[in-house]
Amino acid sequence: MSRKVTKAVFPVAGMGTRFLPATKSIPKEIMTLVDQPLIQYAIDEARAAGIEEFIFVTSRGKSALEDYFDGAPVLEAALESKGKTKLLEALRKSDMDSGAIAYVRQREALGLGHAVWCARRLIGDEPFAVLLPDDVITGDVPCLEQMVDAYEQTGGCMVAAMEVPYEKTSSYGVLDIGEDHSSIVSVKAMVEKPPADQAPSNLAVIGRYILSPNVLENLNSMKIGAGGEIQLTDAIDAEISNGDGVFGYRFRGQRFDCSSKAGYLQATVAFGLARDDLRDEFATFLDDFIRMRDAAE
Ligand code: G1P
Numbered sequence: 001m002s003r004k005v006t007k008a009v010f011p012v013a014g015m016g017t018r019f020l021p022a023t024k025s026i027p028k029e030i031m032t033l034v035d036q037p038l039i040q041y042a043i044d045e046a047r048a049a050g051i052e053e054f055i056f057v058t059s060r061g062k063s064a065l066e067d068y069f070d071g072a073p074v075l076e077a078a079l080e081s082k083g084k085t086k087l088l089e090a091l092r093k094s095d096m097d098s099g100a101i102a103y104v105r106q107r108e109a110l111g112l113g114h115a116v117w118c119a120r121r122l123i124g125d126e127p128f129a130v131l132l133p134d135d136v137i138t139g140d141v142p143c144l145e146q147m148v149d150a151y152e153q154t155g156g157c158m159v160a161a162m163e164v165p166y167e168k169t170s171s172y173g174v175l176d177i178g179e180d181h182s183s184i185v186s187v188k189a190m191v192e193k194p195p196a197d198q199a200p201s202n203l204a205v206i207g208r209y210i211l212s213p214n215v216l217e218n219l220n221s222m223k224i225g226a227g228g229e230i231q232l233t234d235a236i237d238a239e240i241s242n243g244d245g246v247f248g249y250r251f252r253g254q255r256f257d258c259s260s261k262a263g264y265l266q267a268t269v270a271f272g273l274a275r276d277d278l279r280d281e282f283a284t285f286l287d288d289f290i291r292m293r294d295a296a297e
Pocket residue numbers: 112132135171172173174192193204205206207232233259
């Protein structure tokens with residue numbers, strides 16, 4: 001029986017250079033999809049999966065993130081006195097119980113593996129989740145919750161996985177697949193960002209992980225990997241021969257890559273159209289816009 005997963009790490013130290021100049025003064029995790037920052041979607045997903053402790057790996061310039069999760073008594077009192085209950089409800093989504101959230105700093109940008117390793121003392125000796133807030137995933141059941149259910153059967157380590165076109169494997173961790181049981185696959189090896197002609201498959205790692213604490217030990221002795229960085233992929237790969245197995249999980253749902261401008265815009269459209277209060281007006285606008293653009297061509 002695998003242990004319950006109650007802690008999650010959110011690596012949010014990246015500089016977000018793809019979104020400059022916006023990210024000169026706003027952390028990219030605070031950029032919004034409709035009216036919620038990216039990080040809120042990841043927090044909601046983690047909560048739905050039973051996470052109780054939220055560990056942020058931050059860096060210089062990320063204080064807006066800490067403020068976002070802080071109480072806002074003056075704002076709350078103002079909304080309350082005006083009877084704005086809907087807004088109050090929306091505001092309270094960002095509330096975190098005292099002590100539920102912890103911040104550690106990654107002093108140098110040495111890679112995702114190093115960022116996760118920075119949280120080792122807060123994780124201790126238990127399995128933990130990692131969520132990359134750039135990967136926004138929609139679905140009937142939130143992705144991490146699906147994985148927690150699957151992990152109860154497998155134990156070991158589990159990574160979210162999705163087929164990508166071969167020409168895109170160089171942007172992802174890629175799985176060498178053993179047994180394929182449709183949603184759960186056993187992993188024989190993991191490679192970080194292989195070029196298409198060296199990729200063992202086109203099943204790519206998406207930013208949701210459930211990891212054994214051994215991965216943190218592996219990171220103690222990890223060397224520089226792909227792209228000159230300490231890679232989480234390599235530390236998980238080391239668990240394949242040592243540990244209780246590594247599994248890929250083909251989640252049900254749609255993933256938006258909000259680390260890219262195109263992905264972020266796609267997510268904005270999808271989330272806008274999913275909202276009852278915006279759908280009609282927004283859909284009409286999009287239809288008209290496309291019709292006018294086609295007519296002008
Ligand atoms: C990271 C991981 C990679 C994974 C990807 C998913 O890469 O290193 O293995 O496939 O996230 O989004 P990054 O996108 O941070 O370069």
